[in-house]
Amino acid sequence: MLILFLTLATLVLAHGAQAASPATPTADQALLEKLGNEIASKTAQLNLVEKRGIVGVVTDSSSAQITLTDPNGNTRFVDVDELTKFSSSTNSSFGISDVTKGTTLGVLGLYNKQSRRILARDIDVMDTFPTIVFGEIADIDKTNYEVTVIKGNGGKTVIEIEDITKTYSLTAGTLVKSGFSKMQTTQAISVTGFPDKQDPNKLMASKIIILPDIQLSYDLNTASPTIAPSTGSGVKLYPITK
Amino acid sequence: MKQERVILAFIAVLIGLLVAGLAFYFYQSTKTISSSNQIILNAPSPTPTPKPIVYISLNTPDDEIVVDNKTLTIIGKTNPNATIIIYTSSDQEAIQPSAQGDFSTTLTLDDGENLIKLMSILPTGETTTMQRTVTYSTEDF
Numbered sequence: 589m590l591i592l593f594l595t596l597a598t599l600v601l602a603h604g605a606q607a608a609s610p611a612t613p614t615a616d617q618a619l620l621e622k623l624g625n626e627i628a629s630k631t632a633q634l635n636l637v638e639k640r641g642i643v644g645v646v647t648d649s650s651s652a653q654i655t656l657t658d659p660n661g662n663t664r665f666v667d668v669d670e671l672t673k674f675s676s677s678t679n680s681s682f683g684i685s686d687v688t689k690g691t692t693l694g695v696l697g698l699y700n701k702q703s704r705r706i707l708a709r710d711i712d713v714m715d716t717f718p719t720i721v722f723g724e725i726a727d728i729d730k731t732n733y734e735v736t737v738i739k740g741n742g743g744k745t746v747i748e749i750e751d752i753t754k755t756y757s758l759t760a761g762t763l764v765k766s767g768f769s770k771m772q773t774t775q776a777i778s779v780t781g782f783p784d785k786q787d788p789n790k791l792m793a794s795k796i797i798i799l800p801d802i803q804l805s806y807d808l809n810t811a812s813p814t815i816a817p818s819t820g821s822g823v824k825l826y827p828i829t830k
Numbered sequence: 831m832k833q834e835r836v837i838l839a840f841i842a843v844l845i846g847l848l849v850a851g852l853a854f855y856f857y858q859s860t861k862t863i864s865s866s867n868q869i870i871l872n873a874p875s876p877t878p879t880p881k882p883i884v885y886i887s888l889n890t891p892d893d894e895i896v897v898d899n900k901t902l903t904i905i906g907k908t909n910p911n912a913t914i915i916i917y918t919s920s921d922q923e924a925i926q927p928s929a930q931g932d933f934s935t936t937l938t939l940d941d942g943e944n945l946i947k948l949m950s951i952l953p954t955g956e957t958t959t960m961q962r963t964v965t966y967s968t969e970d971f
Binding site (some may be wrong): 639640641642643659660694696698699705709710712717718720740756758761763776778780795798799801803804805806827 | 940949
């Protein structure tokens with residue numbers, strides 16, 4: 589009985605499979621199928637690749653690839669080919685051979701979502717992003733036009749107020765022009781600028797925003813001095829003091 | 831004949847399992863534990879993870895986006911009483927959100943890649959930061 593049932597089932601399935609199989613494809617059907625496959629392949633490719641622009645610091649480079657660390661700390665792989673254009677504001681003949689570790693690059697290219705690599709079309713050397721200091725005014729040196737700012741980590745930075753420094757105060761939600769004479773200790777300030785080449789512990793301010801409504805209440809007594817930046821060889825740079 | 835035997839065997843196994851299950855249930859329900867053997871466990875309640883007090887989120891722009899318009903609109907949300915400072919390579923701006931915490935502002939982009947950093951600061955001094963890379967390019971490839 590079981591054998592009979594199995595035989596019948598096999599016969600029914602075999603007949604069904606024969607009925608489902610297509611007839612011999614004609615030339616038109618083959619062409620349609622080919623076109624359909626090509627469209628599907630192109631659509632998949634377009635969805636997989638998109639234009640992207642990234643910024644990162646070079647950690648490694650070769651003739652065909654650059655490895656960067658982006659601002660979020662992720663490692664990014666950039667492929668370079670003969671269509672990749674290089675540019676630098678300081679070097680008109682900048683090329684792949686000039687890419688060195690530590691350089692900040694901006695890369696515009698085609699990002700592949702699957703391989704997570706970017707095929708670079710434009711690579712340019714980025715200008716240095718200004719140093720940001722946010723903290724509380726700990727001391728005001730009215731003779732040298734300097735302000736000492738204590739940061740959240742306890743570090744201190746001396747801000748040099750230059751003629752070009754623009755100072756504003758955020759009052760009732762709007763930025764109002766202010767100045768050095770209006771600064772007070774314990775006020776919160778946000779400073780952007782660039783390190784002084786002669787004294788790396790000092791920052792030459794380009795813009796200051798005073799935030800009178802923010803109370804930071806950092807402990808001014810336990811603040812430690814800012815650690816001098818390392819040269820990379822283990823030797824710390826300290827300003828020469830007479 | 832063979833089929834009947836299989837069915838009977840199956841029914842017998844089922845009855846056996848049922849009887850064994852009932853016997854086990856009655857055995858467990860009649861079992862008593864003396865109070866000296868009982869231990870009351872006072873499991874400490876887990877310490878809840880402190881929620882971050884200050885937050886910032888951006889609706890636009892997406893990170894690493896490429897745009898062909900020099901004017902970029904930044905739209906986001908933060909604490910209603912926070913102050914937001916927006917840093918770019920050439921400037922810094924401070925804005926305050928609405929009573930619901932929504933904020934919106936526009937920036938003019940430089941050619942190429944633009945790094946934009948945002949800091950939200952509460953009146954008590956707590957801060958949080960977020961950054962976006964936005965590229966201005968009209969190049970077609």
